[in-house]
Each structure stands twice: as structure tokens, then as C-alpha cells.
């Protein structure tokens with residue numbers, strides 16, 4: 535077993551925050567040591583928790599559309615790492631998923647992050663708060679609108695949940711200006 539495969543097996547056995555989860559931990563991520571593109575999302579939803587496949591849901595379809603990635607590329611760990619802020623489904627309350635468990639990123643991210651990554655997509659407020667210490671008190675919308683300030687190796691995005699449909703209607707600059715730049719950045723990271 536390679537060192538990286540051992541690390542993934544170690545993550546698979548993780549129980550660090552088991553006491554806070556209403557189910558057995560089931561870490562869901564995709565990672566390879568040489569991936570060029572890293573996508574840091576929030577945490578698996580209930581469908582992903584069941585399937586064990588990251589972004590295998592409506593949000594994932596929207597994210598692939600935004601990035602211009604086909605399924606084969608998106609799910610190739612030699613090219614793309616899918617590393618959420620929390621690897622296990624945190625459960626839901628009042629009709630919304632709970633935030634990612636705060637123990638997870640500090641415990642695992644530095645070890646599992648590919649060293650040759652050219653571009654990291656920071657998807658949603660939790661990834662942006664953790665990785666963009668320079669965003670000060672911006673809202674998520676302001677951070678995404680100022681995406682060029684964080685480049686060229688980091689790219690903030692909203693979470694592509696169903697809520698993003700209304701958000702995109704209210705913020706038409708996202709489709710007109712941000713998505714073309716995102717697709718270009720993703721293509722050049724993988725070239």
C-alpha cells in the first residue's frame with residue numbers, strides 16, 4: 535500500500551467526532567497526491583452519505599456545469615481532489631444540513647491536500663472562512679464578486695445548492711463574469 539493509500543485508509547477509520555454524529559462516521563472524499571485541481575466543499579449531504587460518492591447529487595451536477603468539468607474528469611483522483619471541510623455527513627436540523635464538523639479540517643486537510651495543486655476552489659462560506667483569512671468581514675457574495683483578488687490559485691464560489699438558483703438571479707454578474715473566468719481557470723489548471 536502506498537503512503538497516500540494508507541492515509542486514506544486511516545481517514546476511513548476516523549472517529550474523532552463520532553460522539554457528535556447521529557450515525558457511524560462515513561468519511562466521503564476523493565484525493566490523490568498529484569491532483570492539479572482541489573475542490574473544497576462543505577460536507578456530504580444525505581444522498582452522498584448513502585452513496586459514498588462525493589458530489590453525487592444535484593449540487594454536484596450544478597458544480598460540474600459551473601466548472602465545465604465532465605464526470606470522467608471530475609471523478610479522476612489523479613486530476614481532481616474533492617475534499618470537503620467535514621468528511622462525514624453532519625446530519626440536518628430544521629430542514630437544513632448542519633455545518634461541517636469543526637474538528638475535521640484541522641485534523642486532516644494538511645495531510646491529504648495534494649502538493650502539486652494549481653487551483654483550489656473554495657465552495658461556500660465554511661471553506662472561505664477557513665482558507666481566506668484575508669477576506670476580513672466580507673459577505674460570501676462580496677468575496678465571490680472579488681474573486682480576482684484571491685487568485686490565481688484560489689477561487690471562491692457559492693455553494694451550488696438549490697438556493698444558488700435564486701442567488702444567481704439576484705447576482706447576474708456571477709453567470710456573466712465569474713463562470714467564464716472559472717471555466718478558464720479550471721481548464722488551465724488541468725492543462
Ligand code: SF4
Pocket residue numbers: 545548549550551552559560561620621622635637638639641
Ligand atoms: S467528520 Fe472528519 S473528524 Fe469527524 S469522524 Fe468524520 S472524518 Fe473524522
